[in-house]
Amino acid sequence: MLHLRAVCPPEQTDQAIELLRAHAGTAHLIVHRGAAVAPEGDLIEVDLAREAADEVVDSLCALRLDRTGGITLEALDTALSDAADAAEEAAPGEGADAVVWQELLGRTGEESRWNATFQAFLVIACLLAAVGVITDSPVTVVGAMVVGPEFGPLAALAVGAVLRRWDLLRQAAAALAVGFPVAMVFTGAIVLLGDAVGVFDTAAIVGNHEVDFVYQVGEASFVVALLAGAAGMLAMTSAKSAALVGVFISVTTVPAAGYAMVAAVAGSWDRAGYSILQLFVNLVGIVLAAAIVLILRRRKQRSGDLLRPLSRG
Template identity: 70%
Template sequence: MLHLRALCPAERTDAVLEALRDCPGVAHVVLLRGAAVSPQGDVVEADIAREAADEVITRLYEQQLDRTGGITLEVLDTALSDAADRAEKEAPGESGDAVVWQELVSLTGEQSRLNVTFQAFLTIACLLAAVGVVTDSPVTIVGAMVVGPEFGPLAAVAVGVVLRRWDLVRRAAVALAVGFPLAMAVTTGATMLGEATGLFSAGNLRGEHEVDFIFEVGPYSLIVALLAGAAGMLAMTSAKSAALVGVFISVTTVPAAGYAAVAAVLGQWSRCLASVGQLAVNLLGIVLAAVLVLAVRVRSKRFAASPRPLPNG
């Protein structure tokens, strides 16, 4: 279940309570008159079944609480009461299949920000991939896959396209368009330094290696990207975040970026171009699959038609 807290002006409190009473899947409603200080008003709290959350939030949006007050949601690990059990039984659908759209928008919006942390993780992941390439270490490549934060912006693009949240698409596109080139530029500099100091040479890329799968583009590259994008979006929309680790390990976005940088410095242009192609195929495949999954899961046309701009930053 989810715990809801709504700050609302006193004149809207009765309407909010009525909306909560009318929604199936709501339990433990609490009213605190005059408890809100900033903004001033009343505080209404309730526990709601996950599958009822989207309808509840829509009702609160109708009361404009997102503008005149505030709405917060947090996950409840345990709720022990007959009322909570009844609420989950009355709520339509299954909890594991429920999508809380505003939660999804908020999550992907936060993960798609171009900031120092995002750029640092992406750069470190590319550097790890470069080390994996020159040492022919699949384990290091897997480490780079796990560290890479690129799925957040890719998921944000898919969410933005399906829900017509163009502000979200722009933010995510900027993060990817700036993040990858900058991370590859740093990796290129590190590779040049390594070659100049004799740490490795062009011979490291000649012949066959265990990490050659990175630049070998083929039908399976697209198939894996599509499956990974679908699994990743299912994990995000069903709150099964543990599955995301498997998504990170299955795609070769960051490894392809790292390989391209190393190959360019060492003059292996065919492998460099193939790696860039691998990167493009993976990015497009993930977004396409995520869009298809979301398109199937969209249930509320009203939400999709009423975008709320993301905060700046």
């Protein structure tokens, strides 16, 4: 279940209430007359079955409440109520399969912005990957995968392309275009300094090691990236967000960036080149698969809309 709050101009409150009462997927409708201060108006609260949320939010946006008032959504972990159970039963489909598009836009928009925190996480992740490569530690490389924040902008690229939100597309592309080069340059400088003072031995990467999979790009790399992108977008568009951890540790984006810098400092330009190619293959595969998942889910949801009951009957 989701909890919706809407700040509504008084002259539109009755219309909004009627809309919410008529929908089969709503429960616990509450109205606070004159409770909203900025902007002024009435406060409406209602619990929604997740599979009904997208239609309800679109209907409220059609009343321009997103402009004249405000609409917020938050997840409910527990709802002990026969009315809530009835709403979930009446709403078509399964909650885990439902996509709340406004929620997805808000989430990807927030996670795709380039800022100091995003850059710091990416730098730390690349440094962890570099240390894992130098010490031949797969565990450290996996840790770098988990720390890396790059899936947010990659998901935003897919969402922006499918929904034609060019502002989101530009924002995500800028985060990646700035974030990775800055992180790689910083990582290269730290590795070079560490190699000069004897903390790191970049020459150790020459030979066969457990972490060589990072730069060994091939068809399997693209397949893994496709699978990870599909799983990641399924997790973001459903209630199965815990699956994102598996996505983070299945692709070699950050590790490839870190390996490239270590190989460059060591003078192993062939490995550095393959690592950059690995990075590119993973980025493209993730975005492509994520976009395909979004297209398929959007088509399925539109088909379901044709059969969706509009009221409690």
